[in-house]
Amino acid sequence: MSDVLGDFIRALRASDVRVSTSETIDAGDVIQLVGYDDRQVLKDALGQVLAKSEEEKTSFDETFDRYFAFDQFKNQKAANGNADTEAEGGDGEGDAESGQQESDQQGQSGQSGEGQQGEGGPSSGGGSGGATEAGEGAATERDLVALLERGDQTELQMALAEGAREAQLNNIRLFTQRGLYTRRIMEAMGLDGLNEEIDRRQANGNEAGAENLREARDGLREQVRDYVEKQLEIFTANAGRQLREEVLSQVRLTNVDRSDIKIIRQLVRKMAKKLVALHSRRRKVTQRGVLDVRRTIRANIEFDGLLFHTIWKKKKVDRPKVMAICDVSGSVAQVSRFLLMFLYSMQEVLPDVRSFAFSGRLGEVTDLFKTEDIEMAMATALQEHGGGSTDYGKAFEDFTDLALDDIDHRTTILILGDARSNYGDPRSDLLHKVHERARRVIWLNPEGRSMWNSGDSEMRRLQPYCDKAVTCASLKELERVVSEILRHAS
Amino acid sequence: MSSSTNAIDEIRSGFEKSGYICSSQIATSIFLAQRLQKPLLIEGPPGVGKTELAKATAELVGKPLIRLQCYEGLDEAKALYEWKYGKQLLYTQVLKEKLGDLMTGAHGLKESMARLHDFDDTFFSEEFLEPRPLLKALWQPGGAVLLIDEIDKSDDEFEAFLLELLADYQISVPELGTIKARTTPIVFLTSNNTREIGDALKRRCLHLYIPFPEAALEKKIIAARVPEASEKLREQLVSFVQGLRELDLKKKPAVSETIDWARTLVLLHAEDLGVDMVRETLNVLLKFQDDIENVDGELNALTSKAQAAAE
Numbered sequence: 005m006s007d008v009l010g011d012f013i014r015a016l017r018a019s020d021v022r023v024s025t026s027e028t029i030d031a032g033d034v035i036q037l038v039g040y041d042d043r044q045v046l047k048d049a050l051g052q053v054l055a056k057s058e059e060e061k062t063s064f065d066e067t068f069d070r071y072f073a074f075d076q077f078k079n080q081k082a083a084n085g086n087a088d089t090e091a092e093g094g095d096g097e098g099d100a101e102s103g104q105q106e107s108d109q110q111g112q113s114g115q116s117g118e119g120q121q122g123e124g125g126p127s128s129g130g131g132s133g134g135a136t137e138a139g140e141g142a143a144t145e146r147d148l149v150a151l152l153e154r155g156d157q158t159e160l161q162m163a164l165a166e167g168a169r170e171a172q173l174n175n176i177r178l179f180t181q182r183g184l185y186t187r188r189i190m191e192a193m194g195l196d197g198l199n200e201e202i203d204r205r206q207a208n209g210n211e212a213g214a215e216n217l218r219e220a221r222d223g224l225r226e227q228v229r230d231y232v233e234k235q236l237e238i239f240t241a242n243a244g245r246q247l248r249e250e251v252l253s254q255v256r257l258t259n260v261d262r263s264d265i266k267i268i269r270q271l272v273r274k275m276a277k278k279l280v281a282l283h284s285r286r287r288k289v290t291q292r293g294v295l296d297v298r299r300t301i302r303a304n305i306e307f308d309g310l311l312f313h314t315i316w317k318k319k320k321v322d323r324p325k326v327m328a329i330c331d332v333s334g335s336v337a338q339v340s341r342f343l344l345m346f347l348y349s350m351q352e353v354l355p356d357v358r359s360f361a362f363s364g365r366l367g368e369v370t371d372l373f374k375t376e377d378i379e380m381a382m383a384t385a386l387q388e389h390g391g392g393s394t395d396y397g398k399a400f401e402d403f404t405d406l407a408l409d410d411i412d413h414r415t416t417i418l419i420l421g422d423a424r425s426n427y428g429d430p431r432s433d434l435l436h437k438v439h440e441r442a443r444r445v446i447w448l449n450p451e452g453r454s455m456w457n458s459g460d461s462e463m464r465r466l467q468p469y470c471d472k473a474v475t476c477a478s479l480k481e482l483e484r485v486v487s488e489i490l491r492h493a494s
Numbered sequence: 495m496s497s498s499t500n501a502i503d504e505i506r507s508g509f510e511k512s513g514y515i516c517s518s519q520i521a522t523s524i525f526l527a528q529r530l531q532k533p534l535l536i537e538g539p540p541g542v543g544k545t546e547l548a549k550a551t552a553e554l555v556g557k558p559l560i561r562l563q564c565y566e567g568l569d570e571a572k573a574l575y576e577w578k579y580g581k582q583l584l585y586t587q588v589l590k591e592k593l594g595d596l597m598t599g600a601h602g603l604k605e606s607m608a609r610l611h612d613f614d615d616t617f618f619s620e621e622f623l624e625p626r627p628l629l630k631a632l633w634q635p636g637g638a639v640l641l642i643d644e645i646d647k648s649d650d651e652f653e654a655f656l657l658e659l660l661a662d663y664q665i666s667v668p669e670l671g672t673i674k675a676r677t678t679p680i681v682f683l684t685s686n687n688t689r690e691i692g693d694a695l696k697r698r699c700l701h702l703y704i705p706f707p708e709a710a711l712e713k714k715i716i717a718a719r720v721p722e723a724s725e726k727l728r729e730q731l732v733s734f735v736q737g738l739r740e741l742d743l744k745k746k747p748a749v750s751e752t753i754d755w756a757r758t759l760v761l762l763h764a765e766d767l768g769v770d771m772v773r774e775t776l777n778v779l780l781k782f783q784d785d786i787e788n789v790d791g792e793l794n795a796l797t798s799k800a801q802a803a804a805e
Contacts, residue, residue: 024697030530037529038498038522045499048522056696058537061703280690305582306617 009035011174012071015238016054019063023054043072071238148194149201152220160224164231167192176236186229193224253479256450268479269378272342275483276349279490325356325414326489329403331421332386333363333394339450341382342479343420346486348373354490358407361385364392366402396425396462400434411441416489420448420476423456423463430462432469439469448476448485501525505554514543514550515715523702524551533660533681535645535696538704540686541748545643547704548682552639555680560634561641562627564648570655574665576624585617618669628659629673637677645695646685653695660698707749709736715749720756729804730767731756737796738779741789747779754778769797 009031013023023031030053038049047068055064151159171188187195198221205214249271252264294317303313328347330340340361347357361369367389373381411417417438423430439445447470449456449463456463467473476485506521524547527534536544552559562573596613600606616622625633631640645653659665663675683699685691707715712732716723723731732752739746747755755778764771772793780786789796 022693026697030532033530034526037526042499044518045502045522048519049526052523052526052534052700052702056535056699056701058703277690302577302579305577305579305586308586309583 007169011239012067013054014174015067015071016064018239019067021055021060021063021067027054046072067238148198149217152198152217152224155220160227163193164189164224164228167228168231168235173232173235174239176232177240179236179240182229182232182236185232186225189228189232190225193228195221253483256477268342269345271479272345273349275479276346276486279483279487280350325412326354326358326416326418327407327411328357328359328418328420329366329399330359330361331363331394332361332382332390333392336420336422336450337382337386337390339448339477339482340420341378343418343448343476343482344373344382345378346482348378350486358410360403360406361389362399362402363390363394364398365389365395366399366406368406393426394421394424395428396421396423396466397429397431397434400431400438404434404437408438408441411438413441413443415442417442417445418448418485418489419445419470420450422449422451422461423447423466424460425462427460430466432462432465435466435469439471444471445469446471446485446489447473449473450477451475452477498525508554509550510718512550512553513718514546515711515718516543516547516550517707517711520547520702520704523700526700527680527682528555530700531663531678533683533699534702535683535685535691535699536702536704537685537687539706539746539748541750542704542706543749544684544704545641548639548641548684551680551682555639557636557638557680558634559639559641560627560631560679561643563643564645564652566647566649568648568652570652572626573652574626574628575667576626577618578622578624582617582622585622620670623667623670628665631679631681632659632663632665632673632675634679635676638679640679640681642681642683644686645683646688646691650692653692657694657698660695706739706746709733712736712749712752716752716756719753720760722760723756724765726804727759727765727767728756730800731759733803734767734772734796734800735779737799738789741792743780743785743788744782745780745785751779751781767797767800769793772797 009028013028013031016023031050034049034053035046038045040046047065050068051061051064055061148163151163167189170192171185173185173189176182176185198217202214202217202221205211205217248264248267252268253271253275296315296317299315300311300313301309303315304311326347328343330344331337332340344359347354347359358368358370359373360366369381369385369389372384375381376384435445447463447466451461453475455461463473474481474485476482502518502521502525505524506516506518509516509521523534526532536547538544548561549559596609597606600609623629628640631638642656645656660681663678664672666672683695709732712735713728716728716732720728735747735752735755755775758775758778759767759771762771762775773790776786776789776793780789
């Protein structure tokens with residue numbers, strides 16, 4: 005596998021495209037097949053092997069364009085990677101690639117083909133034995149002086165790419181590392197030897213020669229820094245976002261900054277997708293009573309048609325019905341928003357979600373959330389049902405009026421709220437009724453357990469009628485709860 | 495110009511001869527599927543020619559097309575193989591009669607059993623196997639083009655069951671062992687994305703997404719499929735449909751609808767796109783009453799834009 009491809013796949017993974025090992029091997033086959041010379045064909049072909057959904061295709065296109073920005077420079081890097089595989093005496097694949105590449109190269113500059121071999125050789129040798137490294141290092145140092153004096157850009161860039169490889173530039177993660185890597189690459193290219201040469205010339209009175217070299221050195225440093233920055237961009241395109249996502253999934257939703265809401269929405273969608281994939285495998289239960297005649301006969305042929313084994317028809321179990329009752333007042337609204345978003349992102353495994361919103365009075369918002377964009381729906385729900393002081397008693401009254409008849413042994417009731425009823429009667433008798441009919445009642449409280457029952461919180465009186473009462477303040481906790489509903493589906 | 499680019503161009507022109515106009519991306523995917531011998535998973539909105547691609551490929555390579563339409567509840571008995579029960583029952587009858595002859599002169603149970611074991615067992619053998627599409631594709635002597643249509647409509651179990659076939663072009667029949675493909679078939683899977691396809695399946699396939707075609711490509715398609723339409727009409731109707739796709743619709747018109755519409759217009763002897771003509775034939779393009787009503791206000795603007803585009 006060539007370095008170019010390996011690095012490209014790392015860049016892809018950094019931008020959220022999932023690439024498995026077997027797909028990497030396929031990509032290697034593809035490159036061997038189509039070569040590097042037709043960019044569009046290469047892009048189409050790699051895209052079909054590596055990106056396997058519409059979103060991934062978009063990320064792939066972006067990454068491809070950034071990575072194989074076909075300025076002269078990247079071309080060099082590609083050639084260099086191939087030369088390595090060849091020098092290592094690797095598989096036939098490398099040979100075929102660089103063979104094609106070389107002819108390409110020669111078109112650009114006559115010498116680069118040889119330069120490539122020369123560079124590839126010593127570097128792979130250096131990897132195998134530390135002792136030989138010093139000697140070769142000296143060789144490259146002398147080379148650097150000669151290179152700078154010749155001023156051949158192509159060769160210089162070859163050397164630069166090689167230096168980057170030695171300095172393991174593809175490990176760069178933070179922009180503060182730019183200086184470090186620039187220096188490392190310069191050193192790998194033979195900076196020390198260059199400095200010595202400058203000093204020697206100065207001492208010998210060759211002022212002009214020293215000045216020339218010094219200028220060339222500064223120019224080179226500039227080039228290396230540019231290169232490092234470009235690579236940084238490629239390898240860390242998404243690292244910042246990934247870190248943020250990780251933090252955001254654990255932070256209390258009530259404390260989330262407005263500017264992060266967009267990211268959280270994407271995150272919810274991602275998590276929901278994961279859950280859907282996890283739970284879409286439908287469970288089957290054997291239902292006694294209906295004989296599968298065809299399969300029974302088939303199974304009993306060996307007994308001369310006597311029915312020893314009976315085979316029963318299987319029936320799939322329905323998905324759970326979920327009713328979500330959400331407090332949309334004040335700080336709880338934020339959590340409600342994401343719970344509803346979660347539930348509605350999972351239509352595939354939770355086709356039957358009914359949602360109710362309340363603060364003073366309660367109303368059904370199922371259709372609202374099904375048809376409108378989540379932000380719009382939330383705003384409308386807040387307008388219709390928000391405002392007024394929270395009254396759990398009234399809310400439960402409205403809920404039993406609206407939906408009690410529809411609750412059956414398959415219904416899971418989710419209640420999201422802080423149970424702060426402004427010292428009004430929370431009507432735990434109504435919740436009791438609901439609890440008797442429903443499969444499960446789960447209470448999600450955005451407040452920490454230590455805050456329950458303090459002040460006007462009525463958890464004490466409501467909790468006995470819940471199968472489960474949990475704190476639920478962050479996305480991670482939301483995910484856990486939703487996943488649990490699905491796990492007990494059948 | 496490398497050999498692969500040549501081969502891709504060849505595929506493309508081959509398709510064009512049989513009336514299937516495609517982008518270079520599609521041609522590349524066919525090239526890869528053939529060379530890497532990997533199944534090709536095709537996704538895209540309905541009506542962009544996913545199934546058509548498989549048919550065109552079958553024509554191009556000159557192999558029979560074997561099609562398996564997926565639906566909920568499809569199982570291996572319908573997709574892969576089934577035993578011929580009737581024949582098997584008859585076989586046991588015949589066996590019983592022959593058993594007497596076989597056992598004459600045998601002393602004791604032990605010898606009888608030994609003789610029975612020597613007896614050729616053909617109860618589970620290929621003669622009693624009824625091949626269904628997948629097995630047929632593997633058994634086809636010269637190879638075949640296998641189209642597994644709308645894989646997203648099948649169950650998860652069926653998807654898992656396909657994995658062996660897709661990875662190694664072989665299937666396991668518990669009573670017989672594995673059956674390998676005589677010639678590796680070219681396999682197409684299509685999906686309308688009604689549900690997410692599993693990662694395991696995706697990993698084994700090349701993935702091609704066919705979007706709605708660009709205007710130039712669509713014009714070529716119409717020219718190939720409905721040659722009776724005048725060039726002016728072609729320009730106009732393609733530009734109209736392209737404009738229509740930019741609106742917010744329940745179901746956007748696909749290529750198949752554009753072709754149908756072009757045929758309709760030709761049938762009505764339309765030389766030119768007029769607002770009234772469009773309004774009367776709009777139900778060919780849009781399949782939801784809501785969409786037709788929503789678009790009504792835009793018709794004038796869209797039509798005049800289409801007319802301007804053709805000038």
